[in-house]
Amino acid sequence: MPDFSVRAQLTEFMDDHSRPEAEFEHAYRELAIINRRLGGIRAIRRFLPPTRNLTVLDVAAGGCDIGDAL
Secondary structure (H helix, E strand, C coil): CCCCCCCCCCCCHHHCCCCCHHHHHHHHHHHHHHHHHCCHHHHHHCCCCCCCCCCCCCCCCCCCHHHHHC
C-alpha cells in the first residue's frame, strides 16, 4: 500500500507522451470502468443545478467520459 501521507514527486503517467499508445488506451479503459463503478455521471449530476445552459470545466478529465456524458 502506498504511503499517502507524503506527496509523490513522480511525473504523472498520463503526461509522459513517450509511452506507447497502448498504455494510454488501457489507462482510459480503466478510468471508464472506475467512473462507472463509482457512480459515473449519476454521482456528479445530483450536485449540478437544473439548467440546460451550464458550463463545466473538468480539470484533469482523464478519458473525458464524464464530460461527454454531461
